[in-house]
Amino acid sequence: MTTTARAATFTVHAIPAEELERVRRRGRDVAGNEPTPFGAAGSPLRCCLRRATAADEVVLISHAPLRERSPWREVGPVFVHARACPGYDERAGLPPEVRTGPRVLRGYRADGSLDYDAIRTVGAGEDIGPALDELLAVPGLREVHVRAAVEQCFTYLVRPASAVDG
Template identity: 45%
Template sequence: MDLTVSPIEPAVVRALLGTDDAGHAPRFSVDHDGGSPLRCCLTLARPGERVALVGYAPVRRWAADPGPYDELGPVFVHAEPCAGPDGDGWPEAHRGVARVLRAYDGRGHIVGGRMVPAEGDPERVAGELLAEDGVVVVHVRAVVFGCFQFSVR
């Protein structure tokens, strides 16, 4: 199965840099040490790079009826719009990192999910989840904080 990995879309990033999905202004900062996971390009911030922390509700962007699954969480993006990721494959910055994969149906309801350990094969797991009846998208999330990382179709 061919998988397409998608960051937060550039038009959405531009909107979030004005007012985020919680109705707040972004919080701009400099990532002095680097390492913040950037959802606009699916890389890690370089030391000294300027980033924005915004509230993002990924399910409401595509779901027919997310209802209680319309959750909002913090994500980092570049402080100024960037060129996005290099390609649509699994991002190198997200290899070898434990992740939770959540499967959603077209309404935007969670219908399954799996934990993938750092040494696991997240692409295989994403493919298995997408092959299940009714699953239209998989969200990749951080294990500890549960933050949205990117989507897979």
């Protein structure tokens, strides 16, 4: 399947620009930490869903992909640009630089709970598309979180195109 054909079935979400602007303005992330400058060349940036280059000014912050409080809400480290960037077009399909494994895909219901039957692993170099299609067809799933398989860090989330952001 091509990225263009897939874009009609789901949306891909980086960390929202307004959330990152609050972190930059306040000088504190969701966990109360100061954004920490970090040499992250080659690491995925969660603001624009591409890999950092040596020329990028990057900071490490804590992020909670689930907004609602629940036992499944996790806060973890992510790399983002130190200053505002163009972000990622949610309808552009899977981001080319971070669409292959090794990845763990975890499906969450509308109430923020993890659906333990909706967890898939994708091997090194494999496209996440087929596993993502399978998970997005599970009734009752609101979103799928794409994570690094080894580090378990949140990378981005995917929602069915018909889902309403909340």
